[in-house]
Amino acid sequence: MYAPDFEIKYIETVWHDEQTLISLVESIHPLKIELGEALNTFKAYTTIYPKVDEMDKCNLAIHFDIEPELPPHILSPNGEQIPLMKVVNPRTKKVWWTEGSVWLKKYKRWGTQAFRTAGTLTVISGDATFKIYIGLSDDSHKELERYLANFKDDLWELILDDNSYVGGKAKKTHSGGVDESTLKIISNLLAHAKVIANKPKAELREIQNLKERKQVKPVPRTFMELSTKGNAKTLTSRGTEPTYNVVENQYIHYVIASTYKLIRQLVQISSSKGSRYQGNIEQLNARLDALKDHRTINKDLVYKDLHVLQNLCDEHKLTDDLYLQLDRSRSNDFAHKIYIYFIKVTGNVKGSEKTYFVEYKYNETDFWSDKNNDHATKFFDISAVPALDLKIGYEYQVNATVVHNKGVSTKGNRYERFVVHYVDSIRVLSSSEQLNRNRQDLTKYHLEVKTLEASNWIRALNRDELIEQQKERDSILSRICFFETESEKAKSVLKSLEPKIKVFKVIEKSFKKMGVKLSSSFPNSMTFVQNQHYQYMHAGYRKLREQIGLADDDLLLSLEEIDSIGLINMPILYERWCLLQITKVLIQNFHFLCDSTWKRRLIDMVQNHNKNSRLTFKHNLMKRKIHLDYEPLMANGRTPDFMLTVGAKNKDNTTIIKKFVIDAKYHSSEFLASEGGISGVVCEMAHKRNYSENNLNSVFIIHPTLDAIKAATSSGVLLSPQKWAETSYLGELKLFEWENPRFIHQYGALSANPSKSIRYLDEFQRLIGMFLQYSIEESYKCQSHDDVNSNNFCMSCGSTDLVDDMPVSYNGKLNSKKKWYTCNNCSHHTTYNHCWNCQTRLIKNGEYWTYHSLMPMQPTNIKCPSCELPV
Known part of the structure; x- marks a missing residue:
């Protein structure tokens, strides 16, 4: 580095x-x-x-x-x-x-x-x-302080609320790493601290003070006073006074002060979590209230799709688009004989994105020559023209230099291969089957638009949509129940611990008043053997720290050091806040495990003691292992903020490894605009710095700006009707001019801002869930079924306890390719499907968690991120 x-x-x-x-x-x-x-x-x-x-x-x-x-x-x-x-x-x-x-x-x-x-x-x-x-930045001091407070609370929560279940069975916590035994330890500590404060150990210290003559215990000064003062009523005498500043009390003072800080932090965590749970409940209730037997349709998205469909019906516009593609691949020094071919594209050859199954003829009036006519498979290879993209179902006239050869495959099948070396011109034929289907769809779409315009853009849900909506309702109700339970646990901790904060504070002040200093060194004296109150304070404090995962003294000191910082450089604070959110999602939402030293290494990352650091997460049931690298050194010498290297063991016992690069950018709207908007920033990260390593890795930026997506669209119309699409872009459809349509869900930008939205952790969960569920696999290889090869999990709660829930279709037949799963933990429903046009895999996780774009007029159907057909 x-x-x-x-x-x-x-x-x-x-x-x-x-x-x-x-x-x-x-x-x-x-x-x-x-x-x-x-x-x-x-x-x-x-x-x-x-x-x-x-x-x-x-x-x-x-x-x-x-x-x-x-x-x-x-x-x-x-x-x-x-x-x-x-x-x-x-x-x-x-x-x-x-x-x-x-x-x-x-x-x-x-x-x-x-x-x-x-x-x-x-x-x-x-x-x-x-x-x-x-x-x-137009953030106020209050908003910046919210970032800092959120950062500190999240770090304490991750360290104290140890739900990662490391090293064996999980303990049943209430909130912030607190269970019944922890509450009992704290109560006992308080009871013994009260006894010690009322009767602390004292040592008599010899002093000199004035006493009446009869009570005087003489010292040398006494005789001097007798010789000078004569019959004075009081004389200096030897005396004693108790002192409480002994090593035993110094240690007890340290225990009381530390326990006070820990309880205060546990209360803060419980309060923060309680507020977050209440926010989740309010958000879920809002989603529940929005589920009705009708839906308000986004007319801007409908008109946008109508415009796209009109262009798909215009062979002249389609031909113009092909020439734009052709111009990017045309070679000026190519001079060979040009032949005229008429081809009908019938499919894509798997494993070769620029080779197509075709039918062909040499004259427009001829009949198509297909495999059924001469039992030979026809291939049309345009690899030499990489920018040109042919579509299934369309017919083309191609004027090109082509090498035409015939042969027999190793399996004995006859084939003909047309290898294109140069394309001089190309046009879409008006007789294309897909063109005619598009025109029929346009007529139907026009009628639906007129109906919606007459109904003020409100559409009643059909039977299938109501069934889907009921599944969504069941899942929401399950999550509301979960968060209500967690909220009650947080309230229980607050109710138990909040009153104890004041009492511990009063006891600590009494020790200060007695002049007792603090010392973390255990004196190991007989007092801790003979006095049960001193004995318990030592043992109870150790138990408390073990219970909440802070047995390591260095961890506590580091947390206190971090807790004392004020506002720092916001881009750095935002970067490390994002690190905590990624870690929280993996541990708390998707239930990954970490090794025993992860807390120390996380704090080192936050304190910037250790660049190029790594946290390793495992999930045995999900069969995924993740290396989270902070500021890693890539092979090209670049250092992005974060890299997640995901290794997933598939159902067939093979392993796939994929990298996801994330960069945190604390940019304002104005600064984003000066950098070319999120399109310019993502392009800079993905290609100019080559974080994608030549399109092998997914690259996303995280930023706090809420209006970046709208600013990135040429018309101001969003890509998808989902709420998250207003502020974030997950590669659901093509947004950037430089994007290649085949790299779906590979580049994007996530908006996360704790001072503007309470949903920011959901945004991280949706992004990371998309990585783990969709992006680790080849999405074009939907073969005999639509299910993924990796092990399935629930996007909503992270559980792997799923049931195969394939329904019987209404005509009594099973759909043999689709896959349905229902989560036994939260009732969330997941559907694995594919695009009818290009066979791209599609995964629907309900309206809220689905990272694909939904059809604006069909809220239960996905718009394919690859071919983007509007119907």
Whole structure:
């Protein structure tokens, strides 16, 4: 991995005057440095916050391991060079270079201009060029604090609420790693702490004080007073007073203070989870209320499909599209004899996407020559023209240079192969069967649109749709029941622990009042053998930490260190917040297991102690293993934020491995637009940085912007009627101009923002579930059945306890290709199907969890992500 010999951080300075620096504080984390395209060029991203006054005192600064010979400077767009100011940390003597444009006498600090302006900042130092991309955020301080609080709560929850079932049987927790035995331990700790606070161990310490003459125990000072004061009523005497600041009490004080912090954190986790569960319940009830015997149809999507269908009926428009494809593959220096062929495409040859089964003829008025006529299979191979895409059911006139050969396969079957080397021209024939079907569909579609316009775009559901809706209702009711149960558990923990927080706080204050210091060192004295209260405080505290998964002292110290941080560089905080969400979904929602050291490694990732780090997750029933790499070094030298390498053992005992690359981008709407929108950002990640490794890996970005998808569509009309499609793009249909239609669900952008939406964890679950369920397999290979080769699981709850629930069709016959599964845990229903036109596998997970686009007029049917036929 490339290790830069410089770092870029935010610094906060305090000045006595414009020449005298009093103090300098560095931010915890530096900006993430990326290599530029050219030699000695580097890139970094940051964000400025005009609405956050607290960040006004922070300046961007660069530190070099080797001091530059000449001062670095900012290169302005008009070519002006603005020198950076040298600042030396008075404590560490570390040298920083920052902008110091003007001395603000009123505030006693140097003001900056370039580092506080959104856009691209260019800094030159010697032969090195630094591009700092500065985004603008309109988030308020309150919204940024919500990010930070959510980040801290999620980290504590992951560490304390250990539902990963590592090392054996799962414990039955209430909330935040708390069960009945944990509550009992905390209650006993409180009871013994009260007794100790009322009667703590004390040691008598010798002192000197004034006493009446008859009670005096003389010390040397006493005799001096007798000689000087004569018959004084009081004299200095030897005395004693109790002291409570003994090692036993210091340790007990530490136990009480630590227990107080842990209980406070457990209460915070339970409160946070309780709020989240209530939000889930409200959301599920809203989904339940939306299930009616009729549906409001999205007219914009209907008109959009109507326009597409009209184009599919126009052979001239289809021919024009073919010429656009042809122009991208045409070779100007090809000069061979051109032949005229008429072909009818009847199918795709599996394993060769540019070879088709065809019928052919040499004149338009001839009859088609197919396999039934001469018992030979005809292949039409256009691999030499990669941009050209022929469609099943269409007839074409192709003027091309073709090598025509005949032969017999190893199985004794006759074949004819037409290998195309050059295409001069191509057109769609008006006699195409699919063209005629499209025209019939258009007539039918027009009638349906008129009916909807007359009914104000409200359509009654048919029988099949009502059956599907009932399944959705059953699943929602099951999840409501689950979240209500979990919510009650969280309330139970709050009810039990909240009152104890105040009592522990009072006891801790009493120890402070007695002058008892804190010490985490166990004194191992006889007091802990003879006094049952001291004895239990030690044993109970150890049991409590074991119970909640914090037996390791380093874990607790690291969590407390992280808990004390304030607002840091938001792109870095957002990146690590995304890391926690991915981890939460895998452990809590899909029930993956981790090894015994995962907590330590997760905290190291969060603290940035260990780049190129890995967490390994296993699911024995799902038969999947996942390596989650944070800032991994790819073979091409690039370092994305996250890479999930999924290994899945199939039902036939074969194994498939697929990689999913995720990059977190804390970009505002304005900054996204300046980068070409999400299309430009995803293209940059997938192809220019080649995170896709030549289209082998899926590549998605995660960002907080809610209006990015609408901005990415040319017409402003979304791709799908589902709610999630308003803010996220999962590759359900083609959105980006550069996308190849065959790479379905491979590139996209997920919007996740805790300050704007409570559904963000569902967005992560849908994305990761799509990876695990759909994207690890070849979606074009639907053969004798539509079921996946990998082991099935429920998208809604992550369970693998599924029942094969294939129904009998209404005419009494079984559908022999479709597959249906119902989850025994949450009643969620999953259907495995295929596209009738191109055979692409389709998986329906109910309206909410389905990551394919749904038909706007048919809410129970999927629009194929490959051929995108509107009907």
